[in-house]
Amino acid sequence: MLTLYDSSVSGNCLKVRLLLTKLGIEFERVEISVRGDREPAKRERFLAGNPRRKVPTVVLEDGTSLSESMAILLWFGDGTRFVPSDRLERQRVLEWLSFEQNNVEPAIAVLRHALTLAERTPDPAVEAFLRSRSESVLAVMDAWIAGREFFVGDHETIADIALFGYSHLARDAGIDLDAFGNVVAWHERMREQPGFVALGS
Amino acid sequence: MLTLYDSSVSGNCLKVRLLLTKLGIEFERVEISVRGDREPAKRERFLAGNPRRKVPTVVLEDGTSLSESMAILLWFGDGTRFVPSDRLERQRVLEWLSFEQNNVEPAIAVLRHALTLAERTPDPAVEAFLRSRSESVLAVMDAWIAGREFFVGDHETIADIALFGYSHLARDAGIDLDAFGNVVAWHERMREQPGFVALGS
Structure with a gap:
Protein backbone atom coordinates (compact mmCIF):
# COMPACT_ATOMS: atom_id res chain seq x y z
CA MET A 1 0.00 0.00 0.00
CA LEU A 2 1.06 3.61 -0.59
CA THR A 3 2.25 5.71 2.32
CA LEU A 4 1.23 9.38 2.39
CA TYR A 5 3.33 11.60 4.62
CA ASP A 6 0.53 13.97 5.42
CA SER A 7 -0.50 16.95 7.47
CA SER A 8 -4.16 17.07 8.44
CA VAL A 9 -4.17 20.89 8.33
CA SER A 10 -2.46 21.23 4.93
CA GLY A 11 -4.38 22.12 1.79
CA ASN A 12 -1.49 20.73 -0.29
CA CYS A 13 -1.93 17.35 1.41
CA LEU A 14 -5.72 17.53 1.03
CA LYS A 15 -5.28 17.75 -2.76
CA VAL A 16 -3.48 14.40 -2.81
CA ARG A 17 -6.02 12.77 -0.47
CA LEU A 18 -8.86 14.02 -2.68
CA LEU A 19 -7.36 12.59 -5.87
CA LEU A 20 -6.35 9.24 -4.37
CA THR A 21 -9.80 8.85 -2.79
CA LYS A 22 -11.58 9.73 -6.04
CA LEU A 23 -9.41 7.20 -7.90
CA GLY A 24 -10.07 4.49 -5.30
CA ILE A 25 -6.36 4.15 -4.49
CA GLU A 26 -5.76 3.04 -0.92
CA PHE A 27 -3.09 4.73 1.18
CA GLU A 28 -1.82 4.85 4.71
CA ARG A 29 -1.49 8.28 6.29
CA VAL A 30 1.49 9.25 8.45
CA GLU A 31 0.96 12.62 10.12
CA ILE A 32 3.93 15.00 10.06
CA SER A 33 3.53 17.95 12.39
CA VAL A 34 3.98 21.42 10.89
CA ARG A 35 5.35 22.60 14.23
CA GLY A 36 8.31 20.24 14.42
CA ASP A 37 8.20 16.82 15.93
CA ARG A 38 7.98 14.67 18.95
CA GLU A 39 9.00 11.62 16.88
CA PRO A 40 12.40 12.26 15.28
CA ALA A 41 12.64 8.75 13.78
CA LYS A 42 9.40 9.23 11.86
CA ARG A 43 10.64 12.58 10.61
CA GLU A 44 13.92 11.00 9.49
CA ARG A 45 12.02 8.40 7.45
CA PHE A 46 9.95 11.17 5.90
CA LEU A 47 12.98 13.29 5.00
CA ALA A 48 14.97 10.42 3.47
CA GLY A 49 15.17 11.11 -0.23
CA ASN A 50 13.05 14.25 0.11
CA PRO A 51 15.39 17.13 -0.74
CA ARG A 52 12.74 19.83 -0.49
CA ARG A 53 11.51 18.65 2.92
CA LYS A 54 7.82 19.23 2.21
CA VAL A 55 4.59 17.34 2.75
CA PRO A 56 2.78 15.83 0.98
CA THR A 57 5.20 13.04 0.11
CA VAL A 58 3.98 9.71 -1.23
CA VAL A 59 6.11 6.60 -0.89
CA LEU A 60 5.25 3.88 -3.40
CA GLU A 61 5.36 0.18 -2.55
CA ASP A 62 8.83 -0.14 -4.11
CA GLY A 63 10.14 2.65 -1.84
CA THR A 64 10.13 5.38 -4.50
CA SER A 65 9.38 8.75 -2.93
CA LEU A 66 7.25 11.34 -4.79
CA SER A 67 6.83 14.91 -3.58
CA GLU A 68 5.41 18.32 -4.55
CA SER A 69 1.60 18.19 -4.63
CA MET A 70 1.38 19.39 -8.22
CA ALA A 71 3.75 16.70 -9.47
CA ILE A 72 1.95 14.03 -7.40
CA LEU A 73 -1.43 15.06 -8.90
CA LEU A 74 0.04 14.60 -12.39
CA TRP A 75 1.67 11.25 -11.50
CA PHE A 76 -1.61 9.71 -10.40
CA GLY A 77 -3.95 11.79 -12.55
CA ASP A 78 -2.42 11.33 -16.02
CA GLY A 79 -4.38 8.76 -17.97
CA THR A 80 -7.51 9.14 -15.79
CA ARG A 81 -10.63 11.31 -16.20
CA PHE A 82 -8.96 13.93 -13.98
CA VAL A 83 -6.49 14.95 -16.71
CA PRO A 84 -7.78 15.63 -20.24
CA SER A 85 -6.24 13.48 -22.97
CA ASP A 86 -6.46 16.31 -25.53
CA MET B 1 6.38 32.28 -36.50
CA LEU B 2 5.65 32.17 -32.76
CA THR B 3 5.01 35.40 -30.88
CA LEU B 4 6.42 35.71 -27.36
CA TYR B 5 4.81 38.36 -25.19
CA ASP B 6 7.92 39.07 -23.22
CA SER B 7 9.47 41.26 -20.58
CA SER B 8 13.19 41.83 -20.95
CA VAL B 9 13.61 42.09 -17.15
CA SER B 10 11.62 38.94 -16.28
CA GLY B 11 13.30 35.71 -15.25
CA ASN B 12 10.09 33.84 -16.11
CA CYS B 13 10.32 35.15 -19.68
CA LEU B 14 14.05 34.37 -19.85
CA LYS B 15 13.27 30.68 -19.18
CA VAL B 16 11.11 30.52 -22.30
CA ARG B 17 13.67 32.39 -24.42
CA LEU B 18 16.39 30.02 -23.22
CA LEU B 19 14.45 26.88 -24.15
CA LEU B 20 13.23 28.16 -27.52
CA THR B 21 16.74 29.31 -28.41
CA LYS B 22 18.29 25.98 -27.39
CA LEU B 23 15.67 24.14 -29.47
CA GLY B 24 16.29 26.38 -32.48
CA ILE B 25 12.66 27.56 -32.55
CA GLU B 26 12.30 31.07 -33.97
CA PHE B 27 10.05 33.59 -32.26
CA GLU B 28 9.17 37.23 -32.40
CA ARG B 29 9.37 39.16 -29.13
CA VAL B 30 6.75 41.71 -28.12
CA GLU B 31 7.82 43.63 -25.01
CA ILE B 32 5.13 44.12 -22.35
CA SER B 33 6.09 46.68 -19.73
CA VAL B 34 5.88 45.60 -16.09
CA ARG B 35 4.99 49.18 -15.14
CA GLY B 36 1.82 49.47 -17.21
CA ASP B 37 1.67 50.61 -20.74
CA ARG B 38 1.97 53.34 -23.25
CA GLU B 39 0.43 51.10 -25.92
CA PRO B 40 -3.02 49.97 -24.79
CA ALA B 41 -3.81 48.18 -28.06
CA LYS B 42 -0.73 45.98 -27.70
CA ARG B 43 -1.72 45.19 -24.15
CA GLU B 44 -5.24 44.29 -25.25
CA ARG B 45 -3.87 41.82 -27.81
CA PHE B 46 -1.66 40.32 -25.11
CA LEU B 47 -4.51 39.97 -22.61
CA ALA B 48 -6.95 38.41 -25.08
CA GLY B 49 -7.43 34.83 -23.99
CA ASN B 50 -4.95 35.24 -21.12
CA PRO B 51 -7.03 34.92 -17.96
CA ARG B 52 -4.10 35.14 -15.57
CA ARG B 53 -2.67 38.27 -17.22
CA LYS B 54 0.97 37.19 -16.93
CA VAL B 55 4.01 37.19 -19.18
CA PRO B 56 5.45 35.10 -20.68
CA THR B 57 2.67 34.24 -23.09
CA VAL B 58 3.37 32.45 -26.36
CA VAL B 59 0.97 32.73 -29.27
CA LEU B 60 1.27 29.89 -31.79
CA GLU B 61 0.84 30.39 -35.52
CA ASP B 62 -2.79 29.22 -35.33
CA GLY B 63 -3.53 31.86 -32.68
CA THR B 64 -3.51 29.49 -29.70
CA SER B 65 -2.23 31.27 -26.59
CA LEU B 66 -0.03 29.45 -24.04
CA SER B 67 0.90 30.94 -20.70
CA GLU B 68 2.59 30.15 -17.36
CA SER B 69 6.33 29.64 -17.85
CA MET B 70 6.32 26.18 -16.30
CA ALA B 71 3.56 24.95 -18.60
CA ILE B 72 5.25 26.54 -21.63
CA LEU B 73 8.54 24.78 -20.79
CA LEU B 74 6.70 21.45 -20.72
CA TRP B 75 4.81 22.18 -23.98
CA PHE B 76 8.00 22.78 -25.94
CA GLY B 77 10.32 20.58 -23.88
CA ASP B 78 8.41 17.28 -23.82
CA GLY B 79 9.88 14.88 -26.36
CA THR B 80 13.22 16.72 -26.52
CA ARG B 81 16.50 16.18 -24.65
CA PHE B 82 15.37 18.81 -22.11
CA VAL B 83 12.76 16.48 -20.55
CA PRO B 84 13.75 12.92 -19.64
CA SER B 85 11.71 10.17 -21.32
CA ASP B 86 12.00 7.90 -18.27
Whole structure:
Protein backbone atom coordinates (compact mmCIF):
# COMPACT_ATOMS: atom_id res chain seq x y z
CA MET A 1 0.00 0.00 0.00
CA LEU A 2 1.06 3.61 -0.59
CA THR A 3 2.25 5.71 2.32
CA LEU A 4 1.23 9.38 2.39
CA TYR A 5 3.33 11.60 4.62
CA ASP A 6 0.53 13.97 5.42
CA SER A 7 -0.50 16.95 7.47
CA SER A 8 -4.16 17.07 8.44
CA VAL A 9 -4.17 20.89 8.33
CA SER A 10 -2.46 21.23 4.93
CA GLY A 11 -4.38 22.12 1.79
CA ASN A 12 -1.49 20.73 -0.29
CA CYS A 13 -1.93 17.35 1.41
CA LEU A 14 -5.72 17.53 1.03
CA LYS A 15 -5.28 17.75 -2.76
CA VAL A 16 -3.48 14.40 -2.81
CA ARG A 17 -6.02 12.77 -0.47
CA LEU A 18 -8.86 14.02 -2.68
CA LEU A 19 -7.36 12.59 -5.87
CA LEU A 20 -6.35 9.24 -4.37
CA THR A 21 -9.80 8.85 -2.79
CA LYS A 22 -11.58 9.73 -6.04
CA LEU A 23 -9.41 7.20 -7.90
CA GLY A 24 -10.07 4.49 -5.30
CA ILE A 25 -6.36 4.15 -4.49
CA GLU A 26 -5.76 3.04 -0.92
CA PHE A 27 -3.09 4.73 1.18
CA GLU A 28 -1.82 4.85 4.71
CA ARG A 29 -1.49 8.28 6.29
CA VAL A 30 1.49 9.25 8.45
CA GLU A 31 0.96 12.62 10.12
CA ILE A 32 3.93 15.00 10.06
CA SER A 33 3.53 17.95 12.39
CA VAL A 34 3.98 21.42 10.89
CA ARG A 35 5.35 22.60 14.23
CA GLY A 36 8.31 20.24 14.42
CA ASP A 37 8.20 16.82 15.93
CA ARG A 38 7.98 14.67 18.95
CA GLU A 39 9.00 11.62 16.88
CA PRO A 40 12.40 12.26 15.28
CA ALA A 41 12.64 8.75 13.78
CA LYS A 42 9.40 9.23 11.86
CA ARG A 43 10.64 12.58 10.61
CA GLU A 44 13.92 11.00 9.49
CA ARG A 45 12.02 8.40 7.45
CA PHE A 46 9.95 11.17 5.90
CA LEU A 47 12.98 13.29 5.00
CA ALA A 48 14.97 10.42 3.47
CA GLY A 49 15.17 11.11 -0.23
CA ASN A 50 13.05 14.25 0.11
CA PRO A 51 15.39 17.13 -0.74
CA ARG A 52 12.74 19.83 -0.49
CA ARG A 53 11.51 18.65 2.92
CA LYS A 54 7.82 19.23 2.21
CA VAL A 55 4.59 17.34 2.75
CA PRO A 56 2.78 15.83 0.98
CA THR A 57 5.20 13.04 0.11
CA VAL A 58 3.98 9.71 -1.23
CA VAL A 59 6.11 6.60 -0.89
CA LEU A 60 5.25 3.88 -3.40
CA GLU A 61 5.36 0.18 -2.55
CA ASP A 62 8.83 -0.14 -4.11
CA GLY A 63 10.14 2.65 -1.84
CA THR A 64 10.13 5.38 -4.50
CA SER A 65 9.38 8.75 -2.93
CA LEU A 66 7.25 11.34 -4.79
CA SER A 67 6.83 14.91 -3.58
CA GLU A 68 5.41 18.32 -4.55
CA SER A 69 1.60 18.19 -4.63
CA MET A 70 1.38 19.39 -8.22
CA ALA A 71 3.75 16.70 -9.47
CA ILE A 72 1.95 14.03 -7.40
CA LEU A 73 -1.43 15.06 -8.90
CA LEU A 74 0.04 14.60 -12.39
CA TRP A 75 1.67 11.25 -11.50
CA PHE A 76 -1.61 9.71 -10.40
CA GLY A 77 -3.95 11.79 -12.55
CA ASP A 78 -2.42 11.33 -16.02
CA GLY A 79 -4.38 8.76 -17.97
CA THR A 80 -7.51 9.14 -15.79
CA ARG A 81 -10.63 11.31 -16.20
CA PHE A 82 -8.96 13.93 -13.98
CA VAL A 83 -6.49 14.95 -16.71
CA PRO A 84 -7.78 15.63 -20.24
CA SER A 85 -6.24 13.48 -22.97
CA ASP A 86 -6.46 16.31 -25.53
CA ARG A 87 -3.07 18.04 -25.62
CA LEU A 88 -4.36 21.62 -25.45
CA GLU A 89 -6.93 20.85 -22.74
CA ARG A 90 -4.17 19.13 -20.74
CA GLN A 91 -2.06 22.27 -21.18
CA ARG A 92 -4.88 24.38 -19.71
CA VAL A 93 -4.82 22.11 -16.66
CA LEU A 94 -1.04 22.61 -16.37
CA GLU A 95 -1.50 26.37 -16.59
CA TRP A 96 -3.94 26.42 -13.68
CA LEU A 97 -1.77 24.01 -11.67
CA SER A 98 1.13 26.35 -12.20
CA PHE A 99 -0.87 29.44 -11.26
CA GLU A 100 -2.03 27.67 -8.11
CA GLN A 101 1.50 26.86 -6.99
CA ASN A 102 2.96 30.18 -8.11
CA ASN A 103 0.25 32.62 -7.04
CA VAL A 104 -2.54 31.06 -4.97
CA GLU A 105 -0.60 28.92 -2.52
CA PRO A 106 2.18 31.47 -1.78
CA ALA A 107 -0.51 34.03 -0.90
CA ILE A 108 -3.43 32.26 0.79
CA ALA A 109 -1.58 29.31 2.32
CA VAL A 110 1.24 31.46 3.63
CA LEU A 111 -1.18 34.02 5.12
CA ARG A 112 -3.31 31.28 6.68
CA HIS A 113 -0.20 29.65 8.12
CA ALA A 114 0.99 32.96 9.55
CA LEU A 115 -2.38 33.68 11.16
CA THR A 116 -3.41 30.25 12.41
CA LEU A 117 -0.42 27.88 12.61
CA ALA A 118 2.76 29.91 13.18
CA GLU A 119 4.13 30.53 16.66
CA ARG A 120 4.34 34.30 16.27
CA THR A 121 1.75 36.80 15.03
CA PRO A 122 2.82 38.14 11.62
CA ASP A 123 3.98 41.69 11.17
CA PRO A 124 1.00 43.82 10.05
CA ALA A 125 2.83 44.88 6.88
CA VAL A 126 3.50 41.25 5.92
CA GLU A 127 -0.12 40.39 6.65
CA ALA A 128 -1.34 43.26 4.43
CA PHE A 129 1.07 42.25 1.67
CA LEU A 130 -0.19 38.65 1.68
CA ARG A 131 -3.85 39.71 1.99
CA SER A 132 -3.59 41.93 -1.08
CA ARG A 133 -2.04 39.11 -3.11
CA SER A 134 -4.66 36.64 -1.86
CA GLU A 135 -7.49 38.90 -2.98
CA SER A 136 -5.86 39.38 -6.39
CA VAL A 137 -5.65 35.65 -7.10
CA LEU A 138 -9.22 35.09 -5.93
CA ALA A 139 -10.34 37.85 -8.31
CA VAL A 140 -8.61 36.06 -11.21
CA MET A 141 -10.27 32.77 -10.25
CA ASP A 142 -13.67 34.42 -9.75
CA ALA A 143 -13.63 36.04 -13.19
CA TRP A 144 -12.67 32.77 -14.88
CA ILE A 145 -15.14 30.47 -13.10
CA ALA A 146 -18.09 32.86 -13.68
CA GLY A 147 -20.41 31.01 -16.05
CA ARG A 148 -18.27 27.86 -15.97
CA GLU A 149 -18.85 24.69 -13.99
CA PHE A 150 -15.17 23.73 -13.66
CA PHE A 151 -11.83 25.34 -14.45
CA VAL A 152 -11.05 23.27 -17.55
CA GLY A 153 -13.65 21.48 -19.66
CA ASP A 154 -16.99 20.16 -18.43
CA HIS A 155 -16.00 18.02 -15.47
CA GLU A 156 -13.71 18.01 -12.45
CA THR A 157 -9.96 17.82 -13.16
CA ILE A 158 -6.83 18.06 -11.03
CA ALA A 159 -6.89 21.79 -11.81
CA ASP A 160 -10.07 22.06 -9.72
CA ILE A 161 -8.63 19.83 -7.00
CA ALA A 162 -5.45 21.93 -6.81
CA LEU A 163 -7.27 25.29 -6.81
CA PHE A 164 -9.79 24.05 -4.22
CA GLY A 165 -6.95 23.13 -1.83
CA TYR A 166 -6.29 26.60 -0.48
CA SER A 167 -8.98 28.82 -2.02
CA HIS A 168 -11.61 27.10 0.14
CA LEU A 169 -9.50 27.91 3.23
CA ALA A 170 -9.32 31.63 2.48
CA ARG A 171 -11.63 32.45 5.40
CA ASP A 172 -8.99 30.93 7.74
CA ALA A 173 -6.69 33.59 6.30
CA GLY A 174 -9.17 36.32 7.21
CA ILE A 175 -10.34 36.83 3.61
CA ASP A 176 -13.95 37.82 2.95
CA LEU A 177 -14.68 34.94 0.59
CA ASP A 178 -18.27 36.15 0.03
CA ALA A 179 -16.79 38.88 -2.16
CA PHE A 180 -15.93 36.08 -4.64
CA GLY A 181 -19.37 34.54 -5.18
CA ASN A 182 -18.48 32.51 -8.27
CA VAL A 183 -15.61 30.88 -6.39
CA VAL A 184 -17.94 30.09 -3.47
CA ALA A 185 -20.49 28.50 -5.83
CA TRP A 186 -17.75 26.38 -7.41
CA HIS A 187 -16.58 25.31 -3.93
CA GLU A 188 -20.12 24.03 -3.35
CA ARG A 189 -19.98 22.07 -6.63
CA MET A 190 -16.64 20.60 -5.60
CA ARG A 191 -18.15 19.40 -2.30
CA GLU A 192 -20.86 17.56 -4.30
CA GLN A 193 -18.39 15.66 -6.51
CA PRO A 194 -17.92 11.91 -5.93
CA GLY A 195 -15.17 11.01 -3.51
CA PHE A 196 -15.07 14.39 -1.78
CA VAL A 197 -13.19 14.48 1.50
CA ALA A 198 -12.99 17.51 3.76
CA LEU A 199 -9.93 18.96 5.48
CA GLY A 200 -9.55 17.43 8.92
CA SER A 201 -11.43 14.25 7.96
CA MET B 1 6.38 32.28 -36.50
CA LEU B 2 5.65 32.17 -32.76
CA THR B 3 5.01 35.40 -30.88
CA LEU B 4 6.42 35.71 -27.36
CA TYR B 5 4.81 38.36 -25.19
CA ASP B 6 7.92 39.07 -23.22
CA SER B 7 9.47 41.26 -20.58
CA SER B 8 13.19 41.83 -20.95
CA VAL B 9 13.61 42.09 -17.15
CA SER B 10 11.62 38.94 -16.28
CA GLY B 11 13.30 35.71 -15.25
CA ASN B 12 10.09 33.84 -16.11
CA CYS B 13 10.32 35.15 -19.68
CA LEU B 14 14.05 34.37 -19.85
CA LYS B 15 13.27 30.68 -19.18
CA VAL B 16 11.11 30.52 -22.30
CA ARG B 17 13.67 32.39 -24.42
CA LEU B 18 16.39 30.02 -23.22
CA LEU B 19 14.45 26.88 -24.15
CA LEU B 20 13.23 28.16 -27.52
CA THR B 21 16.74 29.31 -28.41
CA LYS B 22 18.29 25.98 -27.39
CA LEU B 23 15.67 24.14 -29.47
CA GLY B 24 16.29 26.38 -32.48
CA ILE B 25 12.66 27.56 -32.55
CA GLU B 26 12.30 31.07 -33.97
CA PHE B 27 10.05 33.59 -32.26
CA GLU B 28 9.17 37.23 -32.40
CA ARG B 29 9.37 39.16 -29.13
CA VAL B 30 6.75 41.71 -28.12
CA GLU B 31 7.82 43.63 -25.01
CA ILE B 32 5.13 44.12 -22.35
CA SER B 33 6.09 46.68 -19.73
CA VAL B 34 5.88 45.60 -16.09
CA ARG B 35 4.99 49.18 -15.14
CA GLY B 36 1.82 49.47 -17.21
CA ASP B 37 1.67 50.61 -20.74
CA ARG B 38 1.97 53.34 -23.25
CA GLU B 39 0.43 51.10 -25.92
CA PRO B 40 -3.02 49.97 -24.79
CA ALA B 41 -3.81 48.18 -28.06
CA LYS B 42 -0.73 45.98 -27.70
CA ARG B 43 -1.72 45.19 -24.15
CA GLU B 44 -5.24 44.29 -25.25
CA ARG B 45 -3.87 41.82 -27.81
CA PHE B 46 -1.66 40.32 -25.11
CA LEU B 47 -4.51 39.97 -22.61
CA ALA B 48 -6.95 38.41 -25.08
CA GLY B 49 -7.43 34.83 -23.99
CA ASN B 50 -4.95 35.24 -21.12
CA PRO B 51 -7.03 34.92 -17.96
CA ARG B 52 -4.10 35.14 -15.57
CA ARG B 53 -2.67 38.27 -17.22
CA LYS B 54 0.97 37.19 -16.93
CA VAL B 55 4.01 37.19 -19.18
CA PRO B 56 5.45 35.10 -20.68
CA THR B 57 2.67 34.24 -23.09
CA VAL B 58 3.37 32.45 -26.36
CA VAL B 59 0.97 32.73 -29.27
CA LEU B 60 1.27 29.89 -31.79
CA GLU B 61 0.84 30.39 -35.52
CA ASP B 62 -2.79 29.22 -35.33
CA GLY B 63 -3.53 31.86 -32.68
CA THR B 64 -3.51 29.49 -29.70
CA SER B 65 -2.23 31.27 -26.59
CA LEU B 66 -0.03 29.45 -24.04
CA SER B 67 0.90 30.94 -20.70
CA GLU B 68 2.59 30.15 -17.36
CA SER B 69 6.33 29.64 -17.85
CA MET B 70 6.32 26.18 -16.30
CA ALA B 71 3.56 24.95 -18.60
CA ILE B 72 5.25 26.54 -21.63
CA LEU B 73 8.54 24.78 -20.79
CA LEU B 74 6.70 21.45 -20.72
CA TRP B 75 4.81 22.18 -23.98
CA PHE B 76 8.00 22.78 -25.94
CA GLY B 77 10.32 20.58 -23.88
CA ASP B 78 8.41 17.28 -23.82
CA GLY B 79 9.88 14.88 -26.36
CA THR B 80 13.22 16.72 -26.52
CA ARG B 81 16.50 16.18 -24.65
CA PHE B 82 15.37 18.81 -22.11
CA VAL B 83 12.76 16.48 -20.55
CA PRO B 84 13.75 12.92 -19.64
CA SER B 85 11.71 10.17 -21.32
CA ASP B 86 12.00 7.90 -18.27
CA ARG B 87 8.83 8.36 -16.21
CA LEU B 88 10.51 8.72 -12.82
CA GLU B 89 13.24 11.04 -14.13
CA ARG B 90 10.54 13.16 -15.77
CA GLN B 91 8.75 13.26 -12.40
CA ARG B 92 11.91 14.60 -10.75
CA VAL B 93 11.91 17.41 -13.33
CA LEU B 94 8.25 18.17 -12.49
CA GLU B 95 9.11 18.26 -8.78
CA TRP B 96 11.82 20.87 -9.29
CA LEU B 97 9.62 22.87 -11.67
CA SER B 98 6.93 22.89 -9.01
CA PHE B 99 9.36 23.91 -6.25
CA GLU B 100 10.60 26.70 -8.46
CA GLN B 101 7.14 28.14 -9.04
CA ASN B 102 5.96 27.51 -5.48
CA ASN B 103 9.02 28.50 -3.46
CA VAL B 104 11.81 30.08 -5.49
CA GLU B 105 9.88 32.53 -7.68
CA PRO B 106 7.51 33.81 -4.96
CA ALA B 107 10.53 34.63 -2.79
CA ILE B 108 13.39 35.80 -5.03
CA ALA B 109 11.38 37.24 -7.93
CA VAL B 110 8.96 39.07 -5.65
CA LEU B 111 11.79 40.51 -3.53
CA ARG B 112 13.75 41.55 -6.62
CA HIS B 113 10.64 43.17 -8.07
CA ALA B 114 9.96 45.03 -4.83
CA LEU B 115 13.54 46.32 -4.62
CA THR B 116 14.31 47.12 -8.25
CA LEU B 117 11.11 47.41 -10.32
CA ALA B 118 8.25 48.53 -8.07
CA GLU B 119 7.31 52.17 -7.69
CA ARG B 120 7.48 52.17 -3.90
CA THR B 121 10.19 50.92 -1.55
CA PRO B 122 8.94 47.78 0.24
CA ASP B 123 8.12 47.80 3.92
CA PRO B 124 11.21 46.56 5.85
CA ALA B 125 9.21 43.73 7.43
CA VAL B 126 8.05 42.52 4.01
CA GLU B 127 11.61 42.75 2.72
CA ALA B 128 12.91 40.71 5.67
CA PHE B 129 10.14 38.13 5.22
CA LEU B 130 10.99 37.67 1.54
CA ARG B 131 14.75 37.66 2.17
CA SER B 132 14.45 34.88 4.73
CA ARG B 133 12.39 32.78 2.31
CA SER B 134 14.84 33.46 -0.52
CA GLU B 135 17.77 32.28 1.55
CA SER B 136 15.88 29.12 2.54
CA VAL B 137 15.19 28.08 -1.04
CA LEU B 138 18.77 28.80 -2.08
CA ALA B 139 19.94 26.58 0.79
CA VAL B 140 17.75 23.72 -0.49
CA MET B 141 19.12 24.17 -4.01
CA ASP B 142 22.71 24.46 -2.78
CA ALA B 143 22.50 21.21 -0.81
CA TRP B 144 21.03 19.33 -3.77
CA ILE B 145 23.41 20.60 -6.47
CA ALA B 146 26.52 19.95 -4.34
CA GLY B 147 28.37 17.15 -6.14
CA ARG B 148 25.92 17.17 -9.07
CA GLU B 149 26.33 18.76 -12.47
CA PHE B 150 22.64 19.39 -13.09
CA PHE B 151 19.42 19.15 -11.07
CA VAL B 152 18.12 15.95 -12.72
CA GLY B 153 20.27 13.40 -14.53
CA ASP B 154 23.55 14.13 -16.28
CA HIS B 155 22.64 16.97 -18.62
CA GLU B 156 20.66 20.20 -18.73
CA THR B 157 16.86 19.89 -18.47
CA ILE B 158 14.00 22.36 -18.14
CA ALA B 159 14.40 21.95 -14.36
CA ASP B 160 17.79 23.69 -14.65
CA ILE B 161 16.39 26.33 -16.99
CA ALA B 162 13.50 27.07 -14.62
CA LEU B 163 15.67 27.19 -11.48
CA PHE B 164 18.28 29.35 -13.24
CA GLY B 165 15.61 31.95 -14.13
CA TYR B 166 15.47 33.68 -10.76
CA SER B 167 18.23 32.08 -8.68
CA HIS B 168 20.84 33.77 -10.88
CA LEU B 169 19.15 37.12 -10.20
CA ALA B 170 19.32 36.78 -6.42
CA ARG B 171 21.99 39.49 -6.15
CA ASP B 172 19.44 41.94 -7.63
CA ALA B 173 17.32 41.04 -4.63
CA GLY B 174 20.17 41.91 -2.28
CA ILE B 175 21.02 38.29 -1.49
CA ASP B 176 24.64 37.32 -0.81
CA LEU B 177 24.79 34.62 -3.48
CA ASP B 178 28.41 33.81 -2.59
CA ALA B 179 27.03 32.05 0.49
CA PHE B 180 25.64 29.44 -1.91
CA GLY B 181 28.80 28.37 -3.71
CA ASN B 182 27.40 25.22 -5.30
CA VAL B 183 24.58 27.23 -6.83
CA VAL B 184 27.08 29.80 -8.15
CA ALA B 185 29.19 27.01 -9.73
CA TRP B 186 26.08 25.56 -11.39
CA HIS B 187 25.17 29.03 -12.70
CA GLU B 188 28.58 29.09 -14.38
CA ARG B 189 27.90 25.67 -15.95
CA MET B 190 24.53 26.92 -17.20
CA ARG B 191 26.21 29.90 -18.87
CA GLU B 192 28.50 27.44 -20.73
CA GLN B 193 25.62 25.34 -22.16
CA PRO B 194 24.80 25.61 -25.88
CA GLY B 195 22.21 28.23 -26.74
CA PHE B 196 22.66 30.28 -23.58
CA VAL B 197 21.15 33.74 -23.66
CA ALA B 198 21.51 36.29 -20.87
CA LEU B 199 18.81 38.46 -19.32
CA GLY B 200 18.60 41.76 -21.17
CA SER B 201 20.03 40.31 -24.38
